[in-house]
Amino acid sequence: MNLRRDVFQAIADPTRRAILLLVASQAMTAGAIASNFDTARPTVSKHLQILTECDLLGQTQNGREIYYHINAKKMKEVADFIEPFRKTWDDRFNKLESIMKQYKQKK
Amino acid sequence: MELKTKIHAEDGKQELVITREFDLPVELLFRAHAEPDILEQWMSNPFATAKVLKFEGKKHGSYQLESTDAQGKVVFRSNGVFHDFSLNKKIIRTFELENAPFGVQLEVYEFEPLTDNTSKLNMHVIYESVALRDQLLQLPFAQGLNMAHNRLQEVLLTLK
Numbered sequence: 481m482n483l484r485r486d487v488f489q490a491i492a493d494p495t496r497r498a499i500l501l502l503v504a505s506q507a508m509t510a511g512a513i514a515s516n517f518d519t520a521r522p523t524v525s526k527h528l529q530i531l532t533e534c535d536l537l538g539q540t541q542n543g544r545e546i547y548y549h550i551n552a553k554k555m556k557e558v559a560d561f562i563e564p565f566r567k568t569w570d571d572r573f574n575k576l577e578s579i580m581k582q583y584k585q586k587k
Numbered sequence: 588m589e590l591k592t593k594i595h596a597e598d599g600k601q602e603l604v605i606t607r608e609f610d611l612p613v614e615l616l617f618r619a620h621a622e623p624d625i626l627e628q629w630m631s632n633p634f635a636t637a638k639v640l641k642f643e644g645k646k647h648g649s650y651q652l653e654s655t656d657a658q659g660k661v662v663f664r665s666n667g668v669f670h671d672f673s674l675n676k677k678i679i680r681t682f683e684l685e686n687a688p689f690g691v692q693l694e695v696y697e698f699e700p701l702t703d704n705t706s707k708l709n710m711h712v713i714y715e716s717v718a719l720r721d722q723l724l725q726l727p728f729a730q731g732l733n734m735a736h737n738r739l740q741e742v743l744l745t746l747k
Contacts, residue, residue, distance in 0.1 A: 562594055562596055562724055565594070565724050565725075566590060566592055566593075566594045567590065569592050569594070569605060569607075570590040570591060570592040570607075571632065572629055572630065572632075573591070573592055573607050573609070573629075573708075574591075575628070575629040576609075576616075576619045576629040577609050577610060577611060579619070579625065579628050579629055580609075580611050580615040580616065580618070580619050580625075581610070581611065583615055583618070583625075584611065584612070584615060
């Protein structure tokens with residue numbers, strides 16, 4: 481159960497969601513992933529470590545390089561992949577609520 | 588912070604239920620779903636602007652939406668037909684993403700007053716198959732796949 485909670489924590493972070501998005505298209509080295517962010521390299525490494533620990537990312541050794549790839553099996557679990565979808569709707573509904581509150585005041 | 592939006596999606600079923608309580612009277616919650624200029628506002632986000640191309644809010648009426656990126660390029664269009672449009676109570680509509688392999692979904696929106704100033708939305712969405720539902724749920728990731736690399740990078744920068 482502890483592992484599941486970790487997965488939710490992992491995808492709750494926008495940078496980590498962005499990393500998952502990035503490696504969804506192709507396996508990448510830590511350096512290549514980090515080059516997409518302004519964030520310091522150790523910060524990106526920390527994110528990669530968290531994503532790897534909860535099995536959302538897998539690693540493959542290719543010569544001296546380690547490539548990170550998305551762990552499709554893990555992402556397919558409904559409870560996990562539903563979270564970004566829920567976040568999208570929640571953002572949208574929060575916006576709806578704040579817009580309509582203005583209409584309420586206008587009356 | 589806990590999200591106010593709840594999603595119930597059982598494994599192996601071709602449907603899902605989205606519920607959310609709003610700090611708004613039911614009339615305003617319904618209006619947000621019934622007036623094109625308001626819909627455009629809350630359906631838009633920092634990397635996509637929603638535009639209502641057509642909206643006939645009545646039984647047998649139809650609608651078409653468009654989403655464009657910061658450069659004004661169309662990211663996707665969607666359309667559907669209203670089967671029920673009952674003021675402050677219920678909207679039943681179909682929804683289809685154009686030029687996408689996800690089929691047509693049936694959406695039942697129920698607007699429920701809780702108090703004079705609070706309300707609840709129940710959204711029941713039924714997909715053509717379990718596989719299609721699961722694919723659509725993964726769309727936040729699939730969208731990343733479809734983006735050209737430079738555009739992907741822009742999105743990533745705004746996510747930070």
